[in-house]
Amino acid sequence: MQASIHPLTCYLSLNPPTHKGNGSLTVNKAFRRTRKIHRPISSSMGIPEKGRHVNSDGIERFYLGLDFGTSGARYALIDKQGQIHAEAKREYPLYLNGESVDWGRSWKETLFSLLEDVPIYLRPLVASISIDGTSATTMIVNSSTGEPLCRPLLYNESCPDALPAVKSIAPPNHTVCTGSSTLCKLVSWWNSDSENKDSAALLHQADWLLWLLHGKLGISDYNNALKVGFDPETDAYPPWLLAQPYSSVLPSIVAPGSAIANVKEDVRQNLGFSEDCVVCAGTTDSIAAFLAARATEPGKAVTSLGSTLAIKLLSKSRVDDARFGVYSHRLDDKWLVGGASNTGGAVLRQLFTDVQLQKLSEQINPSLPSSLDYYPLPAIGERFPVADPNMNPRLHPRPDSDSDYLHGILESIARIEAKGYGLLKELGATEADEVFTAGGGAKNDKWTKIRERVLGLPVSSAAQTEAAYGAALLALKGARQ
Numbered sequence: 502m503q504a505s506i507h508p509l510t511c512y513l514s515l516n517p518p519t520h521k522g523n524g525s526l527t528v529n530k531a532f533r534r535t536r537k538i539h540r541p542i543s544s545s546m547g548i549p550e551k552g553r554h555v556n557s558d559g560i561e562r563f564y565l566g567l568d569f570g571t572s573g574a575r576y577a578l579i580d581k582q583g584q585i586h587a588e589a590k591r592e593y594p595l596y597l598n599g600e601s602v603d604w605g606r607s608w609k610e611t612l613f614s615l616l617e618d619v620p621i622y623l624r625p626l627v628a629s630i631s632i633d634g635t636s637a638t639t640m641i642v643n644s645s646t647g648e649p650l651c652r653p654l655l656y657n658e659s660c661p662d663a664l665p666a667v668k669s670i671a672p673p674n675h676t677v678c679t680g681s682s683t684l685c686k687l688v689s690w691w692n693s694d695s696e697n698k699d700s701a702a703l704l705h706q707a708d709w710l711l712w713l714l715h716g717k718l719g720i721s722d723y724n725n726a727l728k729v730g731f732d733p734e735t736d737a738y739p740p741w742l743l744a745q746p747y748s749s750v751l752p753s754i755v756a757p758g759s760a761i762a763n764v765k766e767d768v769r770q771n772l773g774f775s776e777d778c779v780v781c782a783g784t785t786d787s788i789a790a791f792l793a794a795r796a797t798e799p800g801k802a803v804t805s806l807g808s809t810l811a812i813k814l815l816s817k818s819r820v821d822d823a824r825f826g827v828y829s830h831r832l833d834d835k836w837l838v839g840g841a842s843n844t845g846g847a848v849l850r851q852l853f854t855d856v857q858l859q860k861l862s863e864q865i866n867p868s869l870p871s872s873l874d875y876y877p878l879p880a881i882g883e884r885f886p887v888a889d890p891n892m893n894p895r896l897h898p899r900p901d902s903d904s905d906y907l908h909g910i911l912e913s914i915a916r917i918e919a920k921g922y923g924l925l926k927e928l929g930a931t932e933a934d935e936v937f938t939a940g941g942g943a944k945n946d947k948w949t950k951i952r953e954r955v956l957g958l959p960v961s962s963a964a965q966t967e968a969a970y971g972a973a974l975l976a977l978k979g980a981r982q
């Protein structure tokens with residue numbers, strides 16, 4: 502792998518944004534004031550830069566990132582300094598298709614609703630778009646129409662039926678050797694399908710959403726493709742995977758943020774994007790959150806405290822071990838080592854509303870350890886730091902006090918996080934020396950203090966906690982290509 506400066510590094514020290522979304526559409530007030538006297542961004546910064554930073558009238562361009570997380574989706578619209586000019590989020594509408602949720606319909610509707618939330622006067626100035634999605638969320642689609650051939654298999658679903666076949670072809674403890682891997686989901690479908698093999702294509706959630714905008718089917722990125730078996734070190738699918746009959750459905754792979762194609766004409770016309778608006782390859786949600794945090798040195802880590810707990814540690818050395826759910830994503834000449842636990846906000850949401858979380862957290866003394874020892878899971882099954890699809894949640898005994906109960910849960914999740922970072926060190930990754938937090942849990946200061954005590958490390962909320970911001974940085978990178 503060639504050593505080079507990560508294309509995003511030059512943006513990672515951008516000025517923190519002036520504005521944060523509050524669940525509805527927000528537009529940077531400062532931007533409103535200058536809206537009437539649109540000055541080319543270069544008026545205060547010298548000559549307009551080449552590329553997609555000003556349009557033909559010399560007016561500033563913007564970069565759009567969308568994050569499709571577990572419980573909802575968000576967008577962030579930034580300028581080339583990283584200032585946020587608009588952002589919004591939406592919960593997923595839920596439609597049933599027989600017994601199961603029609604996720605394809607929900608995600609597609611959410612995508613175009615969010616694009617319509619972008620202020621109409623800013624859309625012609627959007628130079629590029631990128632999207633992150635949940636990792637290993639697998640879609641098998643018709644290779645001509647892009648229509649799903651079966652229901653999407655979500656990031657935390659497991660197909661243990663395929664595990665023996667996958668373990669028989671992959672190297673020992675390879676990232677794909679876990680039931681929740683994309684490859685296990687593909688093999689499970691391949692073994693169960695009798696009529697669509699010749700017309701199938703595999704895509705990840707982010708790939709499929711991006712295809713809706715650019716229209717070129719069969720393209721993914723090397724972060725999303727890690728769990729189907731793509732090797733980011735050799736930049737290729739390994740021979741043991743290409744030798745399989747189902748290798749024909751695998752997508753071609755580009756780097757995250759790579760320009761793929763301009764927005765399709767029908768989408769462009771309907772939404773008012775410019776002819777040169779380019780759609781760029783995406784990444785996974787926890788990597789987008791890492792990019793948003795702008796952590797650039799080995800030893801820096803980002804814990805995404807969303808519905809799940811995903812940790813990402815910037816490491817000089819690569820570590821992969823499916824026995825513990827540990828794998829390494831590529832980030833230029835370094836590795837993002839980590840894993841994703843099923844613990845996290847989804848359990849909290851089963852027990853408390855966000856308002857209750859806030860009020861109960863105020864009653865917690867974070868300097869006092871909780872004696873309650875739980876393993877908070879929303880359902881049976883864990884991916885990391887224990888890869889056990891049959892692990893049971895442990896959330897009892899429940900004390901009379903809800904704040905004590907929450908304290909025990911937050912502390913127990915912190916212990917899982919600490920176990921995860923300790924495991925990465927044991928397996929040879931660069932030792933973590935600072936943790937930034939992204940996701941919904943980042944706003945809980947008491948939890949941050951509990952985590953600092955349990956981890957024994959400085960823990961802070963990233964300047965940007967939304968993965969959508971990281972996706973916007975990818976769009977900014979793509980606009981420069």
Ligand SMILES: Nc1ncnc2c1ncn2[C@@H]1O[C@H](COP(=O)(O)OP(=O)(O)O)[C@@H](O)[C@H]1O
Nearest residue numbers: 570571572807808846847849850940941942945
């Ligand atoms: N004050 C809080 N303390 C801890 N967790 C919180 C708080 N507010 C919200 N959350 C959790 O944040 C999660 C949502 O975070 P988010 O990053 O949007 O998740 P995702 O992107 O995975 O859907 C919810 O599961 C919720 O329980």
Ligand SMILES: O=C(CO)[C@H](O)[C@H](O)COP(=O)(O)O
Nearest residue numbers: 635636785787788809811841
């Ligand atoms: O748990 C998740 C849902 O939010 C993450 O998408 C995912 O598991 C993290 O995977 P990766 O490390 O490949 O980004």
